[in-house]
Amino acid sequence: MSPKPFAIPGGIHPPGFKELSNGEPIAPAPLPELLVLPLQQHIGVPAEPVVRVGDRVLKGQVVAKPGGYVSVPVHASTSGRVVAIEERPVPHPSGLRAACVVVEPDGEDAWGERVPLPDWQSVEPSRLRSAVRDAGIVGLGGAGFPTFIKLSPGPGKVVDTVIVNGAECEPYITSDDRLMRERPEEVVAGARIVRHAVQARRCVIGVEDNKPEAYEALRRAAGEGVEVEVVPTLYPTGGEKQLVRILTGREVPSGKLPLDVGVVVQNVATVAAVYRALERGEPLVSRVVTVTGPGVGHPRNLEVAIGTPVAHLLSQCDPRPARARALVMGGPMMGFALHDDAAPVVKTSNCVLVDVPTVPAEPALPCIRCGSCSRACPMSLLPQQMYWYARAKDFDRAREYNLFDCIECGCCAYVCPSHIPLVQYFRFAKSEIVSLDRDRQRADLAKSRHARRVERLEAEKREREERLQQKKKAPAGAAPGAVSEDPKGAATQAAVERARAKQAAKAESDTEAGS
Amino acid sequence: MTPRLITPSSPHRHGEASVRKVMLDVLYALVPGVAAYVWFFGWGVVVNIALASVVALASEWLMLVVRGRPVRQFLGDGSAVVTAALLAVALPAVAPWWVTAVGAAFAIVVAKHLYGGLGYNPFNPAMIGYVLLLVSFPKYMTVWPAAEVVSGHPVGFLDSVGMIFAGTPESVPFDALTGATPLDYLKVKLGAGVSVGDASASPVFGALAGRGWEWGSIGFLLGGLWLIYRRVITWHIPVTMMATLFAIALVFHLMDPARYASPLFHLFAGGAMLGAFFIATDPVTASTTPLGRIVYAAGIGVLEYVIRVWGGYPDALAFSVLLMNIVVPTIDHYTQPRVFGHGRA
Numbered sequence: 125m126s127p128k129p130f131a132i133p134g135g136i137h138p139p140g141f142k143e144l145s146n147g148e149p150i151a152p153a154p155l156p157e158l159l160v161l162p163l164q165q166h167i168g169v170p171a172e173p174v175v176r177v178g179d180r181v182l183k184g185q186v187v188a189k190p191g192g193y194v195s196v197p198v199h200a201s202t203s204g205r206v207v208a209i210e211e212r213p214v215p216h217p218s219g220l221r222a223a224c225v226v227v228e229p230d231g232e233d234a235w236g237e238r239v240p241l242p243d244w245q246s247v248e249p250s251r252l253r254s255a256v257r258d259a260g261i262v263g264l265g266g267a268g269f270p271t272f273i274k275l276s277p278g279p280g281k282v283v284d285t286v287i288v289n290g291a292e293c294e295p296y297i298t299s300d301d302r303l304m305r306e307r308p309e310e311v312v313a314g315a316r317i318v319r320h321a322v323q324a325r326r327c328v329i330g331v332e333d334n335k336p337e338a339y340e341a342l343r344r345a346a347g348e349g350v351e352v353e354v355v356p357t358l359y360p361t362g363g364e365k366q367l368v369r370i371l372t373g374r375e376v377p378s379g380k381l382p383l384d385v386g387v388v389v390q391n392v393a394t395v396a397a398v399y400r401a402l403e404r405g406e407p408l409v410s411r412v413v414t415v416t417g418p419g420v421g422h423p424r425n426l427e428v429a430i431g432t433p434v435a436h437l438l439s440q441c442d443p444r445p446a447r448a449r450a451l452v453m454g455g456p457m458m459g460f461a462l463h464d465d466a467a468p469v470v471k472t473s474n475c476v477l478v479d480v481p482t483v484p485a486e487p488a489l490p491c492i493r494c495g496s497c498s499r500a501c502p503m504s505l506l507p508q509q510m511y512w513y514a515r516a517k518d519f520d521r522a523r524e525y526n527l528f529d530c531i532e533c534g535c536c537a538y539v540c541p542s543h544i545p546l547v548q549y550f551r552f553a554k555s556e557i558v559s560l561d562r563d564r565q566r567a568d569l570a571k572s573r574h575a576r577r578v579e580r581l582e583a584e585k586r587e588r589e590e591r592l593q594q595k596k597k598a599p600a601g602a603a604p605g606a607v608s609e610d611p612k613g614a615a616t617q618a619a620v621e622r623a624r625a626k627q628a629a630k631a632e633s634d635t636e637a638g639s
Numbered sequence: 640m641t642p643r644l645i646t647p648s649s650p651h652r653h654g655e656a657s658v659r660k661v662m663l664d665v666l667y668a669l670v671p672g673v674a675a676y677v678w679f680f681g682w683g684v685v686v687n688i689a690l691a692s693v694v695a696l697a698s699e700w701l702m703l704v705v706r707g708r709p710v711r712q713f714l715g716d717g718s719a720v721v722t723a724a725l726l727a728v729a730l731p732a733v734a735p736w737w738v739t740a741v742g743a744a745f746a747i748v749v750a751k752h753l754y755g756g757l758g759y760n761p762f763n764p765a766m767i768g769y770v771l772l773l774v775s776f777p778k779y780m781t782v783w784p785a786a787e788v789v790s791g792h793p794v795g796f797l798d799s800v801g802m803i804f805a806g807t808p809e810s811v812p813f814d815a816l817t818g819a820t821p822l823d824y825l826k827v828k829l830g831a832g833v834s835v836g837d838a839s840a841s842p843v844f845g846a847l848a849g850r851g852w853e854w855g856s857i858g859f860l861l862g863g864l865w866l867i868y869r870r871v872i873t874w875h876i877p878v879t880m881m882a883t884l885f886a887i888a889l890v891f892h893l894m895d896p897a898r899y900a901s902p903l904f905h906l907f908a909g910g911a912m913l914g915a916f917f918i919a920t921d922p923v924t925a926s927t928t929p930l931g932r933i934v935y936a937a938g939i940g941v942l943e944y945v946i947r948v949w950g951g952y953p954d955a956l957a958f959s960v961l962l963m964n965i966v967v968p969t970i971d972h973y974t975q976p977r978v979f980g981h982g983r984a
Contacts, residue, residue: 295652375979377980456649461651481651487712490759491758492757503980504978537653540653541657548648
């Protein structure tokens with residue numbers, strides 16, 4: 125278990141609190157009264173419902189089909205009846221509602237037709253990809269990017285390494301840890317399938333050294349063609365770019381994907397879902413969720429049907445009475461707070477943190493330029509400078525300091541002795557820049573529209589005047605020299621010529637600009 | 640009852656660090672050096688620290704009130720006491736009370752708060768206070784108590800208090816207890832054509848540098864190493880500054896040992912060690928990038944030597960630090976680290 129030599133800059137060692145829940149075996153959570161299935165549980169286009177209110181659905185049946193290319197279907201996570209298709213609270217940082225299919229379980233939990241693809245080794249990678257898409261699989265580590273797209277490198281891209289991310293570096297979360305301990309064969313088999321799908325040579329599962337049981341279990345299950353590597357426990361080792369660096373020594377260039385350095389990264393839960401989809405024909409209808417934190421008396425790892433409201437999960441874990449409660453979906457470093465405990469568990473929900481002490485103990489002091497933030501930054505940024513410019517709303521300078529390379533891991537804010545909410549400043553600056561860029565684009569569009577309109581109007585006017593002139597000319601043609609004597613006619617003539625000259629000049633400059 | 644949901648944004652956890660803890664660590668780290676000073680020069684340094692702290696806190700309070708800032712939060716951050724302590728340690732242990740008071744007040748009111756308070760001051764406040772006193776009251780700034788072993792008179796607590804507040808010690812004549820600093824002494828002697836070797840025969844010199852002073856420097860070195868261990872400071876500034884000072888001193892010493900003191904003398908004399916670990920490392924006024932810190936500290940090392948040897952003042956810590964403070968924004972701009980994923984440097 126020797127740690128790999130490749131190091132990443134920065135990183136922090138926050139207390140793990142994994143022991144609260146890492147001894148709890150995965151237990152199935154009972155079904156709630158209503159399952160709420162958001163149409164968008166992934167990055168991309170929302171799915172479109174294919175069922176109607178009143179329809180009976182079976183477990184694993186598609187209730188919504190992909191709404192575009194970057195989209196995956198949504199499946200019923202148990203059998204029952206569709207009782208509503210409406211906007212409901214969903215787990216999203218905005219706290220806004222979104223369209224959901226609501227299913228009332230019938231208690232039978234009856235599967236629909238399951239079509240496994242056990243001979244995946246002999247089928248074309250493209251068939252594997254569509255099977256993965258049909259199963260509704262997205263990145264279960266938190267990002268929720270449709271997995272089949274990651275399995276389609278595209279022309280000219282060669283993937284030589286598949287990395288399976290078992291780092292689980294955020295404090296508190298133990299769902300991946302338990303999955304690796306209890307179902308290592310699923311993870312390993314899923315890793316093999318993914319490796320086949322992208323035709324990679326190498327397949328590495330990276331596990332942080334604070335999970336020796338998971339490492340041992342995987343190593344026993346691994347067999348040929350799948351390596352299991354220990355990575356040092358350091359937040360944010362589980363960040364995609366960080367893990368690629370640690371395990372391969374390759375550095376994903378700014379603004380690019382691991383794909384650009386020949387690597388595909390998948391979370392352990394995602395590859396386990398791929399295994400279930402292909403070997404058993406089960407689409408993604410459940411996932412392991414850690415429910416933990418000081419607000420629950422009995423932290424647990426639960427196998428939860430997608431769509432189970434968080435309030436129902438909480439009731440399984442002996443919640444402590446509280447007047448004010450903070451429910452964070454995800455970890456304490458990057459998770460977001462829920463606005464409503466009716467929001468359901470979705471495909472990307474790996475953890476529900478209950479009442480993590482959230483408010484900073486002290487109000488922020490001015491920056492003392494100590495540089496702790498830049499030492500902690502895993503991207504080698506200068507958070508202190510970015511903060512300075514974000515605060516001054518000097519967004520161009522903030523961008524010059526590579527604001528958009530920030531992964532919002534929170535290391536800088538964690539170590540800041542002045543307790544400055546750095547990540548919030550960076551999010552603010554990023555969204556301001558994006559909206560300013562959009563405004564600028566709109567303004568440019570409006571400007572070019574306006575220019576074209578002026579041009580068109582001038583052309584119309586010119587045409588009218590020419591017609592008028594010709595009409596006038598016709599009778600005047602009988603008396604040569606009349607035109608030059610007509611002052612109005614001369615003025616019109618001059619105007620027409622001016623316009624022509626302008627037009628010609630403009631055309632010239634346009635072609636110049638275009639060339 | 641359904642609990643009300645609160646919705647903070649990530650990250651939701653914070654580490655242990657705080658400005659107050661940083662400042663307290665700096666104060667703790669001063670203890671060994673201060674203890675050595677007390678041993679050799681009497682209690683004056685402690686009296687000065689106490690006096691400067693009281694004045695600094697009062698000035699801080701006044702400025703916070705005038706500027707309408709949260710008083711309790713900023714008074715408690717510990718930064719004013721650190722400024723006061725660093726100034727007091729740099730002052731002669733027999734400086735009259737009003738010298739210390741003026742320096743501390745000027746450091747806080749002008750050098751710190753008129754520039755915007757904590758985090759905003761471009762110049763090291765303690766050094767601004769020191770330089771003000773040095774150019775305004777040179778008479779009081781160049782007279783240090785002689786180490787007890789030199790004067791032959793033990794300096795009691797009451798002697799120190801007497802010298803600071805009344806100008807006269809309890810029992811013995813003032814002149815018997817005080818003298819020029821070793822650096823000053825050496826400068827005068829070298830100016831008069833005496834060689835380093837002959838000058839060092841004076842009892843004011845110890846094994847490495849000035850008697851007593853060298854132990855103070857060793858104390859600051861220990862405290863500084865502890866600060867690195869505690870990650871309050873990084874190695875970049877102290878190591879670079881000392882290495883630069885050592886290297887230049889070595890070159891000149893080898894060229895003409897009679898005219899240029901040894902590199903070890905320079906490291907352990909005067910304020911070099913205090914400066915390397917405690918003054919130059921002040922985060923607010925130092926460069927903030929790793930490479931920038933090296934450039935910044937090297938600049939201080941060079942200036943320190945140049946001013947000591949060829950300048951008008953025997954020691955040069957304050958001037959070197961302040962001069963390098965001026966160029967910090969430029970250094971920071973040109974020493975940005977390579978961002979992950981942005982091509983190999």
